[in-house]
Amino acid sequence: MSTPQGPTFRELAVQALSSVEHGYDLLAPKFDATAFRTGERVLAAVADALRELGPFATGLDHCCGTGAGVGVLREVCTDRVVGVDFSAGMLARARRAFPAGAEGPAVRWVRADVRRLPFAPAFDVVTGFGAFGHFLPREFPALFAEVRSVLRHGGVFAFPVVAPPRVGSRAYWTLWGFDAAMRLRNTVWWPRFVMYYRTFRLADVTRDLAVAGFDVSTTALEALGRRADGSPRCRLVVARRR
Template identity: 55%
Template sequence: MFSPQGPSLRELCVQALSSVERGYDLLAPKFDHTPFRTPDSLLEATVQALESEGPFGRGLDVCCGTGAGLMTLQRLCRDGITGVDFSAGMLGQARAAYPEATFVRADVRALPFTGEFDLAATFGALGHFLPAERPALFEGVFRALRPGGVFAVPMGVLPPPTSVAHWTLTGFDLVMRVRNAVLRPPFVMYYRTTSLPAIEHDLTAAGFAVESIPLTSMGKYRDGDPRCWLTLARKR
């Protein structure tokens, strides 16, 4: 599906019936040939928005996957970059793409860092965490940053209810909830649980000073609302 190099429908079904970790281990070799990879346009928009905040020292990609976000950190951080993920398969792909980076296999709900980084970022991974799990994730990022450090979270906005995309994502969430109600282990991936206000609220509760800026280069919906925002959470 998606391209000749992408996963087949059967492979996607096997992934969806696995746990999150096992599913991404299976998908890793073909992940970059799917729409699930963060688009280069969003990565570039994030770099442009963060350039005025830097330069930064050390950078951390939270849930780095195959390493697309490391390209962003590499351009912004002068003292090295680290990727952390719990999928061995995804980390293997990232190591091949960025041999100069440091990689750590860990559950990001219990990040093993304290005061080591000046910039942290996560790209497209928050849907893999239930709302009740986000506080532990954000508190771990807060702990990993040095005072004054920044946690950057680029986020797409749910399309308006008048769009086909809105109901496609809503239907996806419904299917995943039904799947997780009847099958174990669960595969957590939801779109409607990661609204911008919810993320801002949880980051503030973790101790960050939070602001969100529109990524205007990513375009707007017909009602004029930006399609994407960059949330900047600063360690006080």
């Protein structure tokens, strides 16, 4: 789950027995050395795809964590970029990664719950990288409506979705087992730590985005390759505010 510089098993266990917010505060100092951080190949592929959709003036990274997605937005936005997250620890690491005065668009960090975004409709593009597993499926329609509320007319909400593992494969059973263990943990332990890998299904997400007021399309991220059946390993969901 991590490099030698990443958290120990004990540290991960303590995180998993905390709330989502406090767990990420604890994980923040070593987060970038874990497999939870979005990989550079995915970030680069998304940046290339967004360049084709731009140009954009202002961008917002949804659940920004330590700022990997903000780095992508600074490549495709010309004016201003904002990162929003509810973990003070993650935001502190992000500020160190993008110090004030760095070359490129200005960056602002905001601590907030993304289910109640504190912004006017001022953004041309909103990105999301890997945080949707921290929300239950019933929360997605309202979550997407909040994103729509901060986009300008015609603005884009974009995020990568990795193809699900083949049924019966080792990866399939690994994710199934993780989700089952997490559901058991949340049945017997409080506070809950919501982190599920099998609840963010593309068909359901596309439907919820449409209900929230988006026109939805997907594009294959060809740089990440294709599976044996010819389908892309990863797609970029592009939801444009109607």
